[in-house]
Amino acid sequence: MAHLPAPGPTSVRTTGDYYQWLVAWEACLTLLRENAARSHNPVRAVGVELDGVGNLDDVVLLRDVPPNTYKQVKYAVDSSTPVNAEYLTKPTASGGPSILKKIARTWKQLTADGGSVELRLVTNRAADPADDLVKVCDARTGLLMPKAATGGDRSARGKARARWAEEAGLTEAQLLDLLSVLKFDLSVNMGKYQEHLRLLMAVAGLRHDQQALESGAGWVAKMVREGQRELTLAMVEAAVDELALKAGPARAVLSIATLKPDLMAPDADHAIDWVDRFESDSEYTKRRPLSPHTWAQLQADIEAAPGRLPAGATAVSVTGSIRLAPAFLVGTTFRMVTGTDLAVLQRGRAGSQLWSTNDPFETTLVPEATEYEIGQGDELAVAIAVATEITKDVQEYLREQALPVGKLIVLAPPSGKANDGSVPDSTAANALAVGIRDHLRRSTRRVQRMHLFLACPMGLAVLLGNRWNRLCQTIVYEDIKIGDGYEAAFTMEA
Incomplete structure (x- = not known):
């Protein structure tokens, strides 16, 4: 098999831009779905390279009630620069402030009036497993807290906190406050990220093939070239019509994971995470709850799910990894007599398809x-x-x-x-x-x-x-x- 040539500077720059447009398109999908599903405090607009928000301006999710979400997007062509103290605290090649210092300054600016924010560093770089702080990042939340706060001043973690605080221009207490709202979205590689976005497009009621994804990201790039810095719901809906992306209703998202973590969980309206409550460390051998957890507890969690979704949601998509008994229970929980249009992403030989209870058929198949x-x-x-x-x-x-x-x-x-x-x-x-x-x-x-x-x-x-x-x-x-x-x-x- 022929290997790809090493990327040149132009390739690296354009791929990095494309990566940022994907992150912005994800925010647009969240905007569409949350408003259609009547989510509490939905995104009202998406900022791209927004003015007045410091260095965390790449992609911003703006809501009527704080916290807004500010994303810094960093793309790398290879794995030579993992996320660690050196990467975060190193000044730029021209002697400018480090990534951590820029983030800290922006955080202080955005919270000067006492308001709350959510910050995210989004990158395809992996975490450095040897870094004393980065290695404790919680896979469920993307936060270094609460583990970053453990360990005394003389411990390796305590010394790392002191170095980070000094570089950021913060006290250690301020640093811990910053780390409580700074999420590290790491190892977001291009292939898996595109797969995740196609799934998000499906639950947003859009076509979810690769061409549709390219159309969405291309529209974001066009808006930026034209000087649009804030993308509203009306603009995104008009783009969906213009690009012929509409395929069905936008859906509330219920994430249920028992085999492996669900990439859709952060975007879900309600998430049930039982991965650590099932036997075995392998997703292929997880079969039943690990004592003292029981099937009855899982049943109670699933049957309570309708009340955890946005009020009035009549179209629901189920994401995650579950075996057949829980899948059947999900179906009975949202039984047809409840009037819910229930859908699930089914993976098969022809790729991923959205199977919906409202999809019509002409003739019953007799088993x-x-x-x-x-x-x-x-x-x-x-x-x-x-x-x-x-x-x-x-x-x-x-x-x-x-x-x-x-x-x-x-x-x-x-x-x-x-x-x-x-x-x-x-x-x-x-x-x-x-x-x-x-x-x-x-x-x-x-x-x-x-x-x-x-x-x-x-x-x-x-x-x-x-x-x-x-x-x-x-x-x-x-x-x-x-x-x-x-x-x-x-x-x-x-």
């Missing part, structure tokens, strides 16, 4: 159904074997646990063959979800309780849960792959 006698009681077990075949695993579990089940119904795609590509898009997923629900309505007329096992795309689990009504009490199980194979996760009425 292939196979019944197996269990003979242990009068309850019903159901296996949704769409992505992979799980019949034998479920049969073994039912018998080993002596569950009071009379029969097992296995529902497969209409083709009868379970595989990863059996549900190609949202239209097919909605049609199949209705077909599965209708079949089970007929099968559960005299059944008091159903035991549900899922092997399907995460998006189908959400859409199926959304349509789960006029059925019986349902216990949904999670595949934990160890010990007994499955574990009862949630119980819901239907």
Whole structure:
């Protein structure tokens, strides 16, 4: 494979500009979504190289009620300059003030009247793991606090605080106040950042392909060239129309993470972070809550989510990484009878697609159904074997646990063959979800309780849960792959 040539000065400069336009376009997306979703205190305008705000003028999110958000954007062509004390406190090549000193001066200027601010350093540079202060950056918040304040004056961290405070022209107490509002958005590399922005475009109700992203960033660049320093809601909405970016409703965002941190969490209207409450350090082996945390606690958090979203929000997008039982519970929490248009980003062979409960279909897809006698009681077990075949695993579990089940119904795609590509898009997923629900309505007329096992795309689990009504009490199980194979996760009425 041929390697890319080393970038020249012009390439570095133009790529750095493009990186800043992406950061500004992200702010425009936040402006669109927060206003459409009736968020509390939404962004009212986006500043780009705004006058009168010191050195943190690259991108500014302006709100009616403080704090406003001031972003300094720094792009690097390689990893030779990590973020550490040297990078932050080193004077410029011409002998000008360091990055930290500029930030400190701007912070003092912006808070001179006692107001509050939020500051962000956005860069594709990585944190230096050997730096005494930068290495304690909290991955959840981007803040060095509260750990930056720990350690005595003679400790390595205490000495680093003293050096930073001296360079910033602050007392140590002032430095800690600054670090309480200065977020370090580090390692924001171009590829992952573009992926994040495409997701944000999707939940903002816009086309989210690469061409659409380029159009948005290009519009920001055009506005800056024309001397526009403040981009209003009306301007951004006009640009969306002019560029033909509109694809659907802007959505309130619910972030739920149990496997790995969700990049959308900072942009979410409500975030549920259970990553540290699940077993295992690997996102691939996280299967169930780590004691003393329980499925019941996670169920309570998810079922409380509608009340945490902006009042009147009728279009909701779910982001994050969760397994099938929680995905199904999300669907039942925002059941179709609530009038919510629920959407989830489904990743597949064709890339990422937004699967929405409001996507229309012409004909219901009837699943292939196979019944197996269990003979242990009068309850019903159901296996949704769409992505992979799980019949034998479920049969073994039912018998080993002596569950009071009379029969097992296995529902497969209409083709009868379970595989990863059996549900190609949202239209097919909605049609199949209705077909599965209708079949089970007929099968559960005299059944008091159903035991549900899922092997399907995460998006189908959400859409199926959304349509789960006029059925019986349902216990949904999670595949934990160890010990007994499955574990009862949630119980819901239907």
